[in-house]
Amino acid sequence: MLEIDNLHQYYGSSHILRGVNWSVPQGSLSTLMGRNGVGKTTLMQCLMGVQPAAQGRIVLDGQDITRLSPAERVRAGMAYVPQGREIFPRLSVHENLLMGAASRRAPKGIPDYIHSLFPVLRDMAQRMGGDLSGGQQQQLAIARALMSQPRLLILDEPTEGIQPNVIDQIGDALQWLQREQGLTIVLVEQYLDFVRRIADRYAVMRRGAIVAQGDREALAAADLTALVSV
Ligand SMILES: Nc1ncnc2c1ncn2[C@@H]1O[C@H](COP(=O)(O)OP(=O)(O)O)[C@@H](O)[C@H]1O
Ligand SMILES: [Mg+2]
DSSP states (O other), X not given: XXXXXXXXXXXXXXXXXXXXXXXXXXXXEEEEEOOTTSSHHHHHHHHHTSSOOSEEEEEETTEEOTTOOHHHHHXXXXXXXXTTOOOOTTSBHHHHHHHHHTTSOOOSSOOHHHHHHOTHHHHTTTSBGGGXXXXXXXXXXXXXXHTTOOSEEEEEOTTTTOOHHHXXXXXXXXXXXXXXXXXXXXXXXXXXXXXXHHOSEEEEEETTEEEEEEEHHHHHHSOOHHHHOO
């Protein structure tokens, strides 16, 4: 579904992405792992168009999207849950969700399945986003991304700093979205147990390139600790 071909990116003279090649199959839950600072977030920002790619190609369902704006990519079916969540602290939970629908023809209200996945968002609909716990904010960020009715959902370290019971809920939600809604999911994640529980493909990034990848069996067998830990 998503093909990344020889992608390069720089911050000033620092060469961050050094020829990333990666394919994400339709309907998969594909994880990207790697130590802090190797370029995972930069890659996600290039995928979403938040940063332009210096060189290389990104293809979604056969369409070259490398030069599209973030809004055009959302219309093409992509949604993004950034690292650190970036919800709107001074808008209510309900308003945060509506912001997620602003870039597309908005659904009428909040789809029921979003409240089934994350019941806390209904209970707290009128609370300010900034008053929620970290785990609740992460659920809100995922729900906000779902409001654009994506086919491809990109999440950057959604378990970072989140308590274990909420991590389990997020894992269940991602599996349900993949299996029942047919979403393709790209998950940047350093929490290996979580990855092993839900992912069916993995890739490891090191110094701006993918250096290892494989399927679910390879993921269970591989010794990834050294490639992943901070
Ligand atoms: N806005 C920026 N300006 C300059 N350097 C940056 C910026 N953002 C990230 N970097 C650097 O680029 C490298 C990759 O960062 P990042 O993509 O955030 O890595 P990861 O998500 O894998 O931790 C790091 O060395 C980081 O310090
Ligand atoms: Mg990052």
